[in-house]
Amino acid sequence: MTTPAPHIEIDGAPATDPALLASVLTGYGHFTATQVRDGRVQGLDLHLARLDRAxxxxxxxxxxxxxxxxLLRGALESAGRRDAAARVYVYPDLAGGTRTVVTVxxxxxxxxxxxxxxxxxYGRPAPHIKHVGGFGQTxxxxxxxxxxxxxxxxxxPDGEIAEGAVTNIAFWDGTSLVWPSAPCLHGITMTLLESxxxxxxxxxxxxxxPGFRAAFVTNSRGISPVGGIDGADIELDEKLMDRVYTAYASVPWDEL
Incomplete structure (x- = not known):
């Protein structure tokens, strides 16, 4: 089954104008990604704050x-969707400003x-920013x-763990939930769970x-247990994961 093509708008207009498209081909910019359900997202204030800081x-x-x-509401309406995976990108404008791109x-x-x-x-450059051009991660x-x-x-190089290529990771030692302190992107799902x-x-x-009993990874798509690292198995702690899923399910959905 063929996946439908994404709906893309640049500053609220369909991405068909070559002048608009040229402005987003710089490889320099930042974005946020979220799941939309019934026109709502979790952690909307965090997504907007992320875009503003970057x-x-x-x-x-x-x-x-x-x-x-x-712009998100307009793109969803144009795409005829209330449920979607959505991203908001900001790129430099060739005229010196910025362009905002929404994909649905x-x-x-x-x-x-x-x-x-x-x-x-490998360590991402400027890891605190959710930036475009992630060749190394890919x-x-x-x-x-x-x-x-x-x-x-x-x-x-000395083995300190930072994050996954497109995820955050947390470890459970039986007493404490531990997030690595190395420089990384503090993802929205991670931030919502931390609170x-x-x-x-x-x-x-x-x-x-070897000192950890369980681990899980998070990103905008959801939360998954870790079953192994470098060929060594890690047991699934169902009680831990139930706590984590329950905590995430308690996050309210904000109207766009």
């Missing part, structure tokens, strides 16, 4: 949250299958998938892995 750092200007909401695609149905990770030595993600893994686990589950951030390295 825009101030990259382009010396804030982002109008109400405009972003309007099929909603993602998350199935929390245990993920098998392989560690690689390169390593595809490389480990060809070896039969589901996701790449990004580490420093609802008691947890800590501290250094985690590959050598520490």
């Amino acid at each position: 825009n101030r750092e990259l382009f010396d200007a804030g982002v109008d949250g109400e405009r972003v909401r309007a 695609t099929e909603p993602y149905t998350h199935v929390p299958t245990p993920q098998r990770l392989k560690s690689v030595v 390169y390593y993600g595809e490389a480990v998938r060809r070896e039969g893994f589901d996701e790449a686990l990004l580490t420093s 609802r589950l008691e947890s800590v951030r501290r250094r985690v390295a590959r050598d520490d892995l």
